[in-house]
Amino acid sequence: MELGVNSDREKAGAVDELLAFLMHPTLARLVPACSDMHMENPRYLLAIGTKKGLWLATSTDRRAWDLSEPQFLMQEIPAIGIDTREGRNRLLVGVRSEHFGPTVVHSDDLGATWTEPERASIAFAEGDDAAVERIWQILPDSEERPDVVWAGVQPISLWKSTDGGETFELNRGLWEHPDKSDWGAGYGGAAAHSIIPDKQDSQLLHVAMSTGGVYRSRNGGESWERASKGISAYFLPDPEPEMGQCVHKIAADADGRLYAQNHRGVFRSDNQGEKWISIAEGLPADFGFVMLTHPRRSGTAWVIPLVSDYERVAPEGHLAVHRTDDAGETWHKFDDGLPAKDFNVVLRDAAAVDDGDPAGVYFGTRGGSVYASGDEGESFVEVASRLPDVLCVRAAVLHSGGAAG
Amino acid sequence: MVTLVLPTILAEVAGGRTEFALSGVNSVRAALDDLAGRYPILGRRLRDERGRLRRYVNVYVDGDDVRRREGLDTAVAEGQEILVIQSVAGG
Numbered sequence: 001m002e003l004g005v006n007s008d009r010e011k012a013g014a015v016d017e018l019l020a021f022l023m024h025p026t027l028a029r030l031v032p033a034c035s036d037m038h039m040e041n042p043r044y045l046l047a048i049g050t051k052k053g054l055w056l057a058t059s060t061d062r063r064a065w066d067l068s069e070p071q072f073l074m075q076e077i078p079a080i081g082i083d084t085r086e087g088r089n090r091l092l093v094g095v096r097s098e099h100f101g102p103t104v105v106h107s108d109d110l111g112a113t114w115t116e117p118e119r120a121s122i123a124f125a126e127g128d129d130a131a132v133e134r135i136w137q138i139l140p141d142s143e144e145r146p147d148v149v150w151a152g153v154q155p156i157s158l159w160k161s162t163d164g165g166e167t168f169e170l171n172r173g174l175w176e177h178p179d180k181s182d183w184g185a186g187y188g189g190a191a192a193h194s195i196i197p198d199k200q201d202s203q204l205l206h207v208a209m210s211t212g213g214v215y216r217s218r219n220g221g222e223s224w225e226r227a228s229k230g231i232s233a234y235f236l237p238d239p240e241p242e243m244g245q246c247v248h249k250i251a252a253d254a255d256g257r258l259y260a261q262n263h264r265g266v267f268r269s270d271n272q273g274e275k276w277i278s279i280a281e282g283l284p285a286d287f288g289f290v291m292l293t294h295p296r297r298s299g300t301a302w303v304i305p306l307v308s309d310y311e312r313v314a315p316e317g318h319l320a321v322h323r324t325d326d327a328g329e330t331w332h333k334f335d336d337g338l339p340a341k342d343f344n345v346v347l348r349d350a351a352a353v354d355d356g357d358p359a360g361v362y363f364g365t366r367g368g369s370v371y372a373s374g375d376e377g378e379s380f381v382e383v384a385s386r387l388p389d390v391l392c393v394r395a396a397v398l399h400s401g402g403a404a405g
Numbered sequence: 406m407v408t409l410v411l412p413t414i415l416a417e418v419a420g421g422r423t424e425f426a427l428s429g430v431n432s433v434r435a436a437l438d439d440l441a442g443r444y445p446i447l448g449r450r451l452r453d454e455r456g457r458l459r460r461y462v463n464v465y466v467d468g469d470d471v472r473r474r475e476g477l478d479t480a481v482a483e484g485q486e487i488l489v490i491q492s493v494a495g496g
Contacts, residue, residue: 099461099491100415100450118445123454131453 042066042398044354045110046362046383047091048370049077049392054093056111057383062360062374065383071111079349081138082396083165085146089398092149092165094135102132104151106165110398122151122159122168128175130155136191137349138165142199154191156183156209160221171221174207179226179243186210186246186263193348194250196258206250206258206273213245214260216273227273232265249291249348255298257327261291261348266303268328279328284315289348290363294376295355299327302353302361302377304346317341321361321377337380338371347391354395364390409436409487411447418446433464434477436487451489461492 042058046065053070054077072095079094089110096102104121105114124130137152149165152158157175159168174192183190191209198204205217206227213228226243233245246263253259258269260276265286267276280286285305294300302323306312314320319342320335344367351363361377364370368387371380372395409425416423419440430436434456441448451462456477458464464471465488471479481487 097450099459101453101459103446103449116446120449120454123449126454129455131455131457 041400044356044360044395045082045089045398046370046372046393046395047080047082047093048364048384048387048390049080049093049349050364050368050388050390051076052388053077054080054095054111055384055387057370057372059372062356062372063381065372065381067384068111071114076391078391079135079138079151080392080394081140081149081165082394083140083149084355084396084399085140085143087399088164090164092138092140094138094151096134102134104135104138104165104168117166119167121161121166122153124170128170130157134189134191136189136193137195139195139197140165141197144199145197145202148197150195150197152192152195152207154189156180156190156192156212158192158195158207158221173217173221173223174215177215177224179212182244183209183212184244188347194247196250196252198252198256199254200256204272206252208247208250208260210248210263211244211246213243213247214250214258214273227269228276229274230269230276230278231260231262231267234264248289251291251293251301253293253298253301253327254296257298259291259293259301259328261288261303263287263309266291266328279324282324282329282331283322284333287312288346290346290351291348292351292353292361294359295353296357296359297325300325300376301328302351303331304351304363306345312345313343317343319344319346319365321363321373321380323377334373334378336378337373337382339369342367342369344369347389349392350390352394354397356397360395362393362395364393366390406483407436407481407485407487409440409489411489412491414491415447415450415489418450419444431480431482432477433466433471433479433481433487436481437477463490463492464488465490 044059046057048055053073056068057065059065075095075097081092083090091107105116107114134154139150141148147164149161158171161168192207194208196206203220208214215224216227217224228245231245248261250260260267266280268279269276283305285307287308288306290304292302319338320333322331322333324331344365346363354360358376361373366389370384372383373380406426411423467485
């Protein structure tokens with residue numbers, strides 16, 4: 001870009017002015033100002049991470065939503081965790097500036113103020129010869145492990161916090177895995193994007209990566225084994241390899257059964273990833289990025305199908321949510337409240353469930369529309385429209401006294 | 406003294422300042438180390454954990470892009486100015 005100035009100092013000043021204009025200081029600061037959310041004692045929080053900032057929405061009934069002003073404007077928000085364990089209302093957010101790199105911040109007052117530790121929460125050690133590029137996943141573990149938070153990162157790596165998400169330690173078992181040199185990058189980058197700590201067995205963990213597939217640890221993350229058998233990889237010479245699959249998202253139901261939305265293919269595993277079987281029959285297409293499971297009811301999962309990898313739009317340009325209540329034997333399509341036509345994709349983390357009863361289902365599109373359902377995905381209301389590309393949404397039932405910043 | 410100038414947007418992680426007079430530094434690396442010691446968050450905005458300048462952070466010494474000189478080892482002398490500019494990038 002030609003700025004029409006001469007000296008470096010003038011150039012710096014001009015760039016500064018341009019960026020200052022683009023990034024209004026009260027919105028762009030890393031410790032942003034309180035936004036103008038007015039809802040008192042909201043029951044539900046929906047956090048929306050986009051290509052250009054974070055929006056928070058609150059509701060008392062999941063039908064009428066108040067939407068905040070943007071925070072971290074012009075910085076992408078690819079990962080959000082909402083930690084409501086032990087009475088917390090903690091937001092953990094992965095922020096990435098195109099210029100100044102990634103970081104993790106947290107807020108205990110629903111976005112009124114943010115804290116970034118002096119020491120980076122997630123950073124490779126000197127000898128690792130690697131640098132964090134993007135935080136893809138922030139996942140508070142179960143109620144039984146109230147201080148454990150997991151993070152999935154690009155380059156492909158898994159991180160564990162035991163202090164509620166303030167500092168994380170690299171999982172060396174996965175980082176030094178012998179398959180590592182064969183893992184690749186999907187279009188969005190090479191990252192560990194799904195982390196599934198088993199609810200009952202604290203030693204059992206699954207992670208999924210694109211590309212690489214699903215890996216399982218039975219010893220709390222000390223060592224990892226391949227767990228992708230049965231998941232297809234039509235783009236490889238061996239269409240059913242033991243590793244190398246482009247798994248887009250995995251999730252576990254209340255009984256620990258696993259579900260996968262693959263790069264072509266929807267699968268389930270009843271034996272901790274030992275073997276996967278197709279559950280795509282009954283869906284209009286087997287491509288997509290989203291896989292959600294019910295927080296309490298076994299056998300219930302949601303997907304948002306796209307036609308295929310060469311036609312990444314919803315069938316007939318009509319976004320719809322498909323739900324199974326019998327672990328993929330049958331699927332039901334729901335589109336009440338969704339637009340007649342929408343040619344935008346829903347990315348893997350741009351969908352979420354809350355732990356309400358009935359469970360809420362949420363998703364956002366690359367066209368910047370965000371939808372919420374308070375009835376397990378059967379009908380939706382529009383929460384926001386024309387935001388930047390939605391990268392991540394997360395929702396939670398707040399503890400009483402929550403007030404969004 | 407060496408003068409180091411930051412973009413305004415980084416002032417919030419640099420004690421509210423954009424200009425620093427640094428003494429006892431003889432390279433860009435030493436200057437950035439000095440600042441990172443005082444402001445660790447600023448340090449990682451400019452360089453990743455391998456110590457490399459972030460891709461869209463540009464540093465000039467008296468008008469010369471250090472990437473076209475000796476990188477972070479580019480020498481600085483009394484009276485020179487180090488200018489940190491974020492490149493115009495993104496969409």
